[in-house]
Amino acid sequence: MDFRLTEEQLALQETLRRFIAKDYNFERRRSLARSPLGYSAQAWAQYAELGLLGLPYPEEFGGLGGSGVDIMAVMELVGQGLLLEPYVSTVVLCGGLLRDAAARAIKEALLPQIAAGKLQIALAAYEAAGRYELAHVASTAVRAAKGWRLTGRKSVVLDAPSADYFLVSARSSGKRTDAEGISLFLVRRDAPGLTLQAYPTQSGGRAADLHLQDVAIDDDAVIGAPERALPVIERAVDQGIAALCAEALGIVTALNEATLNYLKTRKQFGTVIGSFQALQHRMADMFIAAEQTRSMAIIAAIQAAGDEPATRRRAISGAKAYIGQAARFVGQQAVQLHGAMGVVDELNVSHYFKRLTMIDMTFGDADHHLARFSDALRVEAIGAAS
Amino acid sequence: MDFRLTEEQLALQETLRRFIAKDYNFERRRSLARSPLGYSAQAWAQYAELGLLGLPYPEEFGGLGGSGVDIMAVMELVGQGLLLEPYVSTVVLCGGLLRDAAARAIKEALLPQIAAGKLQIALAAYEAAGRYELAHVASTAVRAAKGWRLTGRKSVVLDAPSADYFLVSARSSGKRTDAEGISLFLVRRDAPGLTLQAYPTQSGGRAADLHLQDVAIDDDAVIGAPERALPVIERAVDQGIAALCAEALGIVTALNEATLNYLKTRKQFGTVIGSFQALQHRMADMFIAAEQTRSMAIIAAIQAAGDEPATRRRAISGAKAYIGQAARFVGQQAVQLHGAMGVVDELNVSHYFKRLTMIDMTFGDADHHLARFSDALRVEAIGAAS
Amino acid sequence: MNLNYTAAEEAFRAEVRAFLEAELPADIRSKVRLGRRMQKDDLVRWQKILYRRGWGAGMWPQRYGGADWSVVEQHIFDEEAAAAGAPPQIAFALRMVAPVLMSFATAAQQNYFLPRIICGEDWWCQGYSEPGSGSDLASLRTSAVREGAHYRVTGQKTWNTLGQYADWIFCLVRTSSDARPQQGISFLLIDMKSPGITVRPIITIDGEHEINDIFFDNVQVPVENLVGEENKGWTYAKFLLSHERTNNAGIGNCKRALKRLKEIATRQSQNGRPLIEDSRFRDRIAQVELELMALEITNLRVLSAVSTESRAPGPEVSLLKIKGSEIIQQLAELQMHALGHDALPYLREALEVDWVPAPLLADHYAAFAPPLTGQYFNYRKTTIYAGSTEIQKNIISKLVLGL
């Protein structure tokens, strides 16, 4: 049992810390969020140079063979720096999914490109009526003479506007909420019949709704087993969730630092407000929440890639639920303790808070994951009793 | 709209306040709780003299024709004084049920007796496997040549040991969780086949488990419509709940007073602990909880006797849920702020806390009633949408 | 004790409802219901309509053109107005500066300003907070130096709400530094068109322009615009705060938001079924509804006591502010959560009244969705402004509990 980061991980974090201080300060970040692209192409190239974009892939595909903890180390800094680049979508979610489930030829074709910063992919797995349920797939995949034809709508596909490919879930059998019958397709951005409606998100990134109208797909663009893709998608999303948990940790840490600093400097009635006991105790609660958040992020990082779905789900849903709640508490209190300064655009506190909120709303909020955790507990408890 | 108590209600409260100060101080109450009877027979006689025992009955049955708010006024003081007498069971629950649903002959026979302090009745409506569900009735009522035969078990019948009669629910048709098929029977304490297992409760009163083995009941001892008694029972329990809400209000008020006084006198580190801001804000939260509790107790008192089940349930379950939570908060914090003094038997704080806890656990805890309220909300929202 | 309205009150409610039904412009109603961006004109137009009906200022005395409503009548009006989708009236004018003018201003000041307020002619904003002087208001530094028939005002006010629309600002200014900070403050009325005033927008967390910095650079203010006595402004400021408090709970607004939340949860889907059928989400709604049920009665109890005892609201109204602000925050939070992933898009243009969603969006992104996330962010202010929750608990602790 060892809770220390390795020398390499610490060095990586230090590099990112310097990068943020030098190239990604708050003003720069604000202008990037307002730019048409919504992030820094230059930063993306720098990530490639640092090896971040190939971090979780085997060396044979141009990667560094990194672990979930390596991703956690990176994502903690992504949170602190409020970095806007589509790291989770491309590197963790889609790249990770291809690494775990794609045919060797696809991995050889795409993973080195991702690692080199030349390719982005976005996951189009959620539909409006399904809310956070990945099994809810009304989009259809119909067998064609050669390959498949996809028709349907995918909503709020994160980082879609800059993506070169999409991973799209569609159904060729079963009812629209069945776990079986779902396949996953690699769809080119410029595929005929694919339309995007792009927009910015509340925390500065970009997303789009996708409309597929009879989009033709080759057979070799099917990822994983046809009609049995749900477990593959769920595992990839679980890894994405673990990454978001670490990002939330970075933000919670940054907000606590900012708030503590504010309490020590802001004066009211002739004294620093940090001398008021009610605020001291609040800050102590925020400290505790951050420590507990770190523990949950560790659990998620280590279990995210697990093969056994029940164990993985317990860890991932547990972490996402807990961190969703803890981060909501810290975010709301950081704003509250900053007073009016907490609700203005010109200070980073409001941006941290918005990003934390959007992390909670992504891939299932705290309530969704608490329910998943709780329902797993039922199975376990009844199993233990019988 | 008027939130003031009447002159009569204020006078009644003042009388009870003087009675408690003179005849029912904390030491007296402790010794009564340990006595075999578990309450004061003398106090019961005094209540009769004061008209409390006939308060909610029409004058023709020896009562005063009092309202739900009259009961609230009394119960608030019952809470403050931690009075042990079986007022809710006999006067509110069972007497109220007879008033609302019994044949005139039974009312004439029993209500004046109750009002005179000569008769006690306990409600035997809950069964172990049902938890807080009144419709869960496994006890059976079988038609006999003359009348009925009851068999079954009723658990935790409050104030049973001193009762002269029981109102027992039993089923003659339907599945054990059906709303239909339940009848209500007036059973004499000395009925052959009826056995009691008596015990004290955590907050000082008495209760018993009932075992009915082929107990013969006359036809005229059926209260309300045979096989359709559930609404009658529910309405009586709702009135009991409103009474408990007012009792909880009295305790919350008393605990806040005690805690505020403690904060103003107890010294630590050379200063009264009430000067610590974290404790000041806690006390402010407790004050707010008490005000909100009073508002909910008012809603419950006014709606408890309502004929329309949906409206009544919304008010009663809402109040019981809210007060359960608020009282738990106040109780736990009163103990916490008293420090070690809060967890000793010799101070009244621990007894108030125990009684508040037991009120929450009686007739459905906060979670049970939140669920009832929430499920009613579903019906309402879907109705509004369609 | 009873919770019933009198026949007269019920009749009044019917009258209010009929009036709203007939007179509230559809475009304004729609903006309020959909949470679209309001313009100055929307609010002024509505004030003028109310004025024509004789309801320009419900609780003002009749001698100033008010309707002289009881607290219960005002409560009924607020509740119906909120339910109908009427916008709020401008509290800074009607509920804040006006009571000060009525109690402390000269007849000339009253005769000039009050009619212009009630008919919607003048828009007022507030100049209280300064950088470094928020909760600790008495430490303010904006100075007003008497020079003949004028004061020369220099300084900065901040957290000013909707000053970009304002014709007038009422300001606390420092006219003396000799004694305790509270004793050198005066209450000045300043024409926003005066040379030397600069309004600088402060963009809030939701990307909107609702508040401002206001800079005063040697602004000349006629001495006739002093309210009451010089250096007595603190008294008027405190008087004003007690009036600000009377609608602290915002019950009507909360009720509308709760109703809206239920509609949203009924229309949003989860795995193909209405979200409201999820007992867990519904329990969250139920929990807030219980708080609101209790607060509505608590609010009425406080208002009734105030009215029965013919006194200004006391420190007990702090609880209304604390609970009311928490409830509206929780409702906004649940509305956002009901959206699921649809909480993520940030569509600035969707807040315009004439927004038509792109066809690809329209099939799932409901008309109610665009403002909800920003509203959740924005409403974090409710526990901060007008006396933060922490300040309100200090008030309860000291003035109600005696700690």
Place this chain on the structure above:
Amino acid sequence: MNLNYTAAEEAFRAEVRAFLEAELPADIRSKVRLGRRMQKDDLVRWQKILYRRGWGAGMWPQRYGGADWSVVEQHIFDEEAAAAGAPPQIAFALRMVAPVLMSFATAAQQNYFLPRIICGEDWWCQGYSEPGSGSDLASLRTSAVREGAHYRVTGQKTWNTLGQYADWIFCLVRTSSDARPQQGISFLLIDMKSPGITVRPIITIDGEHEINDIFFDNVQVPVENLVGEENKGWTYAKFLLSHERTNNAGIGNCKRALKRLKEIATRQSQNGRPLIEDSRFRDRIAQVELELMALEITNLRVLSAVSTESRAPGPEVSLLKIKGSEIIQQLAELQMHALGHDALPYLREALEVDWVPAPLLADHYAAFAPPLTGQYFNYRKTTIYAGSTEIQKNIISKLVLGL
């Protein structure tokens, strides 16, 4: 970073488990599992069994007969012991007075007392708090006046745990009133059989006798029983508190309670179905389980850091105390709530090990029910004693956050 135990640690766990399986007496295990009343003999018997195995004091150094366990080994032992239903060891002796003796006592004191502690011969209790000196310990007033070869001790200690069983008490006493309160305190070991000592039970909220007042009326204590230097007792007291903190989280105990809660919720019925199938009740369990999942890792992180850096636990352990005490309270609360109406009976006799329920009770009142309500009441103490939650937050605020 990894969460796996080493092979050696896994082997140790297996060894502990096998030992518990073989050596933990069935009657003791049953008392712990059913929450029945423990007697002194139960705890002493278990200590003697551990001692025979060489595990009488896991983390003591070997030179004092300890097992010299790492923090991780101690954690494994605590977890397994709790899971198996072993009673706690007496912390006052093993984790509180013993480390003080090892660090500050004379060789003679060490040689006499430590072997008697580890083998279960002597029962120790603590004499710290006094009426009026709880959190503000330094204000204590029990006096020890030096008279030749003895101290004469007079005063009162309170909130003393299980002193009715004790052979010895370690006391903080005032030996000087000259300087700051902290500088006149000494650390004395007092034989509980000394004339002039009276033990008066304090009955707690659950009706049980667990704590006492202890009165000292001119008790003669040999000067050899002074630990370290006179008037330096405050230093030893603070040292002791840092050791008390090491098992602050009580993870093993929480885990057992959580497992028990799930069993209870599976066996209790609601409208004829297992309570655990009610998603609302289950969500409450889930919520506490999440806190515990996080705290287990946080606890190990803190212990690892302490162990890696070879230092005493610092103020960060206050968070373990805060969270651990809240979690065990919540678990106790849920256990009680799972009972429904069965939480109401108060059956004192049912806490005896040989209790057999009356037949009429037995058919629904489960064996696990009797202690649960009292336990909920009793566990309110966990956020009060050993440094209340408020004190712990003061510590975090000042010593960790620098506020």
